[in-house]
Amino acid sequence: MKRSKEETYETIIKLKEVARKHFTEHGYAATVLDEIVKEASLTRGAVYHHFGSKKGLFLAVLESVQREVADKVESEAAQSENLWDQLILGCLAFVNAAVEEKNKRIMLIDGPAVLGWETWRSMDEQGSMRLLHEQLQLMQQQGYFESVSIEALTHILSGALNESALWIAQMPNVEESVEETFKIISLLLDRFKS
Template sequence: MRRNKVETEQTIQNLIKIARHHFTTYGYEKASLENIVKEAGLTRGALYHHFSNKKGLFLAVFESIQEEVGDYVEAAAASSNDSWSQLINGCQAFLEGAIKSDNQRILLIEGPAVLGWNTFRQMDEKYSMNSLKEQLHSMKEQNIIKPISLEAMTHCLSGAMNEAVLWIANQYDQKQNIIEEAMVVIKHLLEGLRK
């Protein structure tokens, strides 16, 4: 029985990996489920056994990228013991992770269009905003930041970073310089929260 669960999980992860390549390369509309299952060595029926439809498969791909970016942010934040540096490092890692070339199309373009705004926001909250909120909550308890609304801080900072990511993604030839410019502004915004 355990072997079947492992094989099932391997099949699901393989489908997500292959679908990610197809959605990134061809976009949601032009990605063919037939080509995805063929490359995976499966049938359409096997795909539908794990994912209800193409949109369900796309959601799994989107979530896997969100999770990767979240892990990248967490690792960057954990590289320091100082709460303020953790916040700065996490913000920068979010910008870097979201604009990676193999993430941009799915996270920034296809995600909102395919999944709809409500699902997109739920995923953003689950994988990004919750981590930001936890960090801000911890900093508030440590008396590092001002005693203002945690919800408002989280939403405003998240919105600023999401908008910065969209702006950076459109600067095709100079992304690293643009990330640095955005981080200067984000650091100034954050300074306004410091006690």
């Protein structure tokens, strides 16, 4: 009997939701595929059919996490019409989303370790880094950052945000650490402002 597209979609969503919970709570290495399929009331065959492997399932979960973070960045940046404020709001949204419990282990720790640095970096470039680059380009066209390489600034700022998120995720007072980070990020960006 053929499964409908809707049933297939529901199976994929269910597997990703349950897997995300397990990857968040236990990490990739300690997550057991049998526990995921049991909780999802599915079979290992469903995982292999839709994702190929545990690693393929993890990749799909990471893609979902990165999409959510990118959506959060866009949503927060859109709260202002001022380009400078959009940049700051977007950067702050990225860090806050990255350090959320449901995201940090998958996105910042296991992502690069499981998929490899190059794959993880490529995914980051297509998500949040792409949004950052677009914002910086727009700002340069509007007279900000006139004598600065936007490519270099994008990579430097993205690296600072990723490293800050890793640092903040380990701090006992996340809110205070985010505040400290954004004082420094704002000072850094002010130095490049035309």
